[in-house]
Amino acid sequence: MAYGRNKRKATKAALTRFENYFQTIKSNRNLSQTDLVELKMRAQRADQLLEDFNAAQLKIAATETDIDFDEHDSESEQFENKFYRITSEASKFLIDQMQPQVLTPNVETNLASNSNDDLANIRLPPINLPTFDGSYDQWLFFRDTFNSLIHSNFKLTPAKKCHYLRLSLKGVAAETISSLEISDANYDVAWNILNERFENKQILVSNHVTAIFNLPSLSRESGRGLRVILDGLQKHMGALTVLKMPTEHWDALICHIVTGKFDNVTRRAWDSKTFIEELPTYKELIDFLKDRCRILESFENSCFRNASNKIERPRQSHSNFHKNTSQSFVATNSNKKCTFCQKEHLIYTCPQFLQISATEKLNNAKQMKLCINCLSIGHATKNCRSSGCRKCGIFHHTLLHFNRTDSGTVQTNNNNTSTSSYFNSTETDLKDVATTSLSTHVMHTPLIYAPCSLVVNEKPNSNTVLLSTAIIKVFNTTDKSHLCRVLLDSGSQSNFNSERLCNLLQLPIENIKHSITGISQKIETINSRVFAKVQSNFSNFEANISCLVLKSITGNIPAISFDSSLLHIPKNIALADPDFSSAKPIDLQLGADIFWELIHIG
Template structure:
């Protein structure tokens, strides 16, 4: 089954959705009500799903869910208004097109038939509907309709639609004939081209051997040569290596490229073995690299075992790996600069900064932060990088930076991190062949020497530092860019690297005792003090300042209302309609009605809600909460509970939940509870009966929690 999902903005789609759902699922005798409930949930999302989220999946609650959805979406007034609106907002046609005209007719008929289904007298709207649709037509179609209806005093909608459908068929027929005519012309051109190709002397000529009996790409003399010699011979004869014609170079050739690799050469110059040889060369290099590493690792292992024989048994075991670095001939230089940073005492400290336009934040190392003795602010900010790797930042600081010549100054905020990156550049290199002008003042005079990075300057300041001057150091060399910090060097660097072959060893000297100790530290349960948001802090403050306790010790609190609570609309009609619908359902089940009445009667007898009148009001705003039954047959105490729907929207589109602040979660996570249970041999569970009802709402705000209920006549009840 494939049923479209319905959401909170699908009033106009509800009828089609429910008819399809009713046919496939609701009236399907092979499905029980629990299965139907699951199907229903899978077809809902957003507010439509939230309407039934409070219901436990059971056979009894399935009918409740259907009733709640029908109450929300079978709003005849809203549905009619939406369909009428759709007709008025049909897309206008600017030119003759059978596709757009057909779409206009289909969209109109969809809303027209929906209005018929909803019982609207659309059979009497012919003149109005013809006018609305006709003004959406293109000028040519409008003229044709006026010509057709000039002798009709009161045209009918069926006549109008018939004319439009005939126009669609005419346009479709004309489009088909034009397409066939175009194909015939194309075929004629192809046949003429083939015929002309039979006259070899007129078009055939080989630019390589100068014969007129074949094309260049079929020249046997050229094809006998190896591919690299073909290329050289064509270049020698000033023949384009892309189209095999003379008179221009490949970079100015407009012909298509190689049909195999799409590169700028002719297909006869494509080397099929190029990628194979390239992979073989890569494999040979990798094999040599692995062999060298294996040899070094083998020698290292031999020395380790011999050392172990001579060492005392009490010394901790050592784990060691080794890696051999092959010298590089090319690396990418990242832009760096020497800057001055203010410390706690207002003194300058020189440090090395990396300029990175791909970073949204500025960073400094923990080492520099401690060295400057700056004041930090605790934060919890995850920072993501390559491949979505996450680094959690817990501290940020603020300080002033200056250029080395003190000509530029800015106050920036930095996130504190243990390590920004490795030492840059990756390997030191010689700069004698770069020919950097001597009068340029470099931002980092030692840019070619491997040094640690203390600060990263991100996109916040990167483009503010840039100046328009720029120099290119050769075709394959780096770029010099002028900035407010001085000239920076960035880009590819070719040439011999100073760093020699080296073997790096990584040692782990922790003994077994320390490793086990670290394991238990990881497994240790610590309760973290989560930071409260501004709204949660306001809820805490509201409770501390507004709560009261009566002579029995019972708490009275005020609702944590948001500023938009004054925009809460009227809810009486919604609550009344929901009550009437609920009574129809309860009338069919006397047992459920009795338990429902008993539940609310107990509510009133315990003093958890009191009877009030329509006119009595302690507040300018009155809100009525709809309510419904939730059935839980497995419950050992109360099988029927009454749920008050604080998410029900008022006429302003806001619900009571929308105007209440969200406080701190007071329950522990299930995972924390399960883990904590492992720490004790005995676990005791208990249920605090009616716990939340023991906390009263301040009498000035009880009007926000009114409900309608009746045994005989409708009564207004206000919950405490």
């Protein structure tokens, strides 16, 4: 009679010991292959416990006459429930640990052989081994991935695991276990060394917190920039959560840090959200960033498509074709330093030079090795292309003209020749020039002719060439217009935008690599591009254009201001640039791709 009860007690104790062992194995994150094999053997042995228990129960029922069958049945039910619960958990745990299949160094995952024929023929792409170079911020990802693919795979021998581990390590991490040979005994040693070396919670937390503080700050609105902030924030906050940091209590701190990285437009959009009763939460910040990124990326893609539709690539011969290369030829005379007094003005406007006689002017010009015809340096007089003296037509500058009297004697110009008297003498010439050359500044003529150069003389022989300029509307990312002074250049294959205008409009900048060729075949590399919408200041014409970004496009145009009233332009003509005679900067240059559309519209 005692034998049956002792057998039942021993069986129940054996099941309890198996349960305690399984719970210990289950809580261990770094299981070895030996641990899994031992668990499997114990589980197989535990399968016999139910039979042993039932045999003991039958023995008790057969030998004992005063048995309480209700209690006897309850004992059997409790044991069976406990048995099936423990063994099913152990079986599932073993199946989960056996799931990864590693067949090659690239870790291929194949479908089970008993799957249907269609799925069995599908070959999945290889899963590459994770790599680790010793960076603390990559340790958690490497540890979890390697543990799932290699470390917990009981089908691999420790020697193979050690080989895969060596293949996965680079740099400092590889040096950590470089002294260990590949063997069954050394795998656990190597894995434990890596865990002790890089499982440093203090350093890991510090690195991820520092990375959040070091997220990039935006100077202008950019979908790409906000996406970098969003992805980085989610990555590091997720890692800190895995490290069991109380990130759920960091909402106010994270919101303060991240919103400090916003540009002015994004910051205003964030501040416009009302948080009256409660402080903003981390989830609300993430939702805001996702919506903002979606809107900006959609806008930037739309601008890119519209600009691409407008851009017509010029045809080039095969021998002269260069990828991402365009040409632009815009030149202005920006050298205003006087060669006579070394002050900041041109020599033919120099008060000291104008005060001396024509003979002294000639002598000084020769001493300074100036061109006698244009009073410039850098070329010989015989190679000068200027037209010559405006008074006699001889090949010398007007300031060097000698007046001849009827008696044949030579007299010099009046030293006090004023600007107004000079303009009076040349006013007729200017009228003739204006009638054929000012059409590039007129917007409402029936037809706008090709641009011409207009030479305006403010002081004797002070040449200023007028290039085609206009005042147009340029729109920022919020569709607000700004007036901008542009240069119309039919000789340029690209449009150009100044950094000053980009900062003013806060346009999103795209990083590119583009070469442009200018005067004397000088090549310059452009690294930035923007897309913008422009509109006429007089009509409804508008276009989306792509512009290369330059620090500055050119100097002031025109180089010197002059009095436009001397041209006697009819007052009923609306000019594209009403202040075309004032020396002002250029922030946008429109090239040939849109220039002829403007000419066609008129």
